[in-house]
Amino acid sequence: xxxxxxxxxxxxxxxxxxxxxxxxxxxxxxxxxxxxxxxxxxxxxxxxxxxxxxxxxxxxxxxxxxxxxxxxxxxxxxxxxxxxxxxxxxxxxxxxxxxxxxxxxxxxxxxxxxxxxxxxxxxxxxxxxxxxxxxxxxxxxxxxxxxxxxxxxxxxxxxxxxxxxxxxxxxxxxxxxxxxxxxxxxxxxxxxxxxxxxxxxxxxxxxxxxxxxxxxxxxxxxxxxxxxxxxxxxxxxxxxxxxxxxxxxxxxxxxxx
Numbered sequence: 590x591x592x593x594x595x596x597x598x599x600x601x602x603x604x605x606x607x608x609x610x611x612x613x614x615x616x617x618x619x620x621x622x623x624x625x626x627x628x629x630x631x632x633x634x635x636x637x638x639x640x641x642x643x644x645x646x647x648x649x650x651x652x653x654x655x656x657x658x659x660x661x662x663x664x665x666x667x668x669x670x671x672x673x674x675x676x677x678x679x680x681x682x683x684x685x686x687x688x689x690x691x692x693x694x695x696x697x698x699x700x701x702x703x704x705x706x707x708x709x710x711x712x713x714x715x716x717x718x719x720x721x722x723x724x725x726x727x728x729x730x731x732x733x734x735x736x737x738x739x740x741x742x743x744x745x746x747x748x749x750x751x752x753x754x755x756x757x758x759x760x761x762x763x764x765x766x767x768x769x770x771x772x773x774x775x776x777x778x779x780x781x782x783x784x785x786x787x788x789x790x791x792x793x794x795x796x797x798x799x800x801x802x803x804x805x806x807x808x809x810x811x812x813x814x815x816x817x818x819x820x821x822x823x824x825x826x827x828x829x830x831x832x833x834x835x836x837x838x839x840x841x842x843x844x845x846x
Contacts (some may be wrong), residue, residue: 591686593652594660595679600645600820601714602675605641616678621651622691628664630655636688637828638697641781643820645715647700648679650690650828668745690828697760698774698827699783701818705767717822721769722794724762729805730790731760731771739809743786744779746815753779753809784817791818 594661598617606617621634632651637650661681669676703716709714721727737756759774771790773783792798792814803812817843 590656591652591654591684591688592659592681593650593684593688593690594681595675596651597647598645598649598676599649599674599678599714600640600643600823604643605640605642605644606646606649607638608764609834614643617649620672620676621653621838624668624676625653627671628667635690637694638778638825639780640825641784641820644823644825646825648827649825650694652684652688652690656688688740690818693830694775694777694828695831696774696827697778697825698759698772698828698829699778700785700824700826701771701773701783703769703771703823704822705764705769714821715817716768719791719818720795721791722796724764724769724794725772726796727762727794730793730798731762731773733800733804733807734773734786734790738807740779740782740786741809742812742815743780743782743789745817750779751792756780772826778841781817784820785815787818787825788816789814792816 591660600617602615602622604614608618609616617640618634618636625632625634632653632655635652638648640649658763661683665678665681669688672678677828702715703721704712704716704718707718740752741755744750755778756776757773758776759772762769762771764770772786773786789798789803793800793803798814802811806813
């Protein structure tokens with residue numbers, strides 16, 4: 590039986606989500622394998638996306654398989670005792686055995702938190718501190734990313750992917766209390782794409798990058814900016830599935846916890 594889990598984690602404690610073969614390098618997935626094995630679950634772990642080193646998640650979706658039917662409330666409690674303090678299992682539910690958290694996802698969303706004042710050392714790992722410039726220019730820059738584009742100049746160099754075309758569904762910023770918050774939702778993201786998009790947008794908002802230059806980079810004509818923002822304030826904050834996928838997920842009769 591396949592279990593879908595929504596998890597949150599402190600990305601500053603890990604070298605990204607993807608498994609690492611080198612000794613001494615700790616990843617989210619390697620840690621999850623150890624946690625599951627400690628409760629007797631030996632299963633491959635699938636995820637909706639692979640966050641980079643230092644990037645957090647408040648709503649990552651993963652699946653793993655179990656050989657017998659667990660009481661999911663009890664399993665969640667057990668897993669959270671084993672995963673404290675850097676990983677938290679928010680919810681568990683049974684799904685169909687062919688459910689894939691990555692391939693069935695229709696969108697993913699990231700949120701970026703920038704402190705309007707320099708954060709104290711207890712919050713510095715979770716909030717970025719960037720000179721983001723004029724918020725109106727920032728909003729203008731973020732709107733330019735809307736729609737489908739070839740993001741070949743907004744991915745980490747050396748990254749190999751079949752194609753670099755992605756569709757941005759939402760891209761906007763707002764101020765809430767002591768934070769600037771940027772929200773970006775798309776059908777998928779390339780490695781470091783969000784951080785590079787934000788780096789270019791902040792550069793435009795500060796007046797360092799012209800609108801024609803930013804547009805040319807978005808249109809995959811030329812690269813003018815290649816410095817990503819810090820991963821500290823970046824969170825994978827949502828993963829969406831189609832109504833058909835949701836009905837399939839709920840077909841077992843299990844309720845989300």
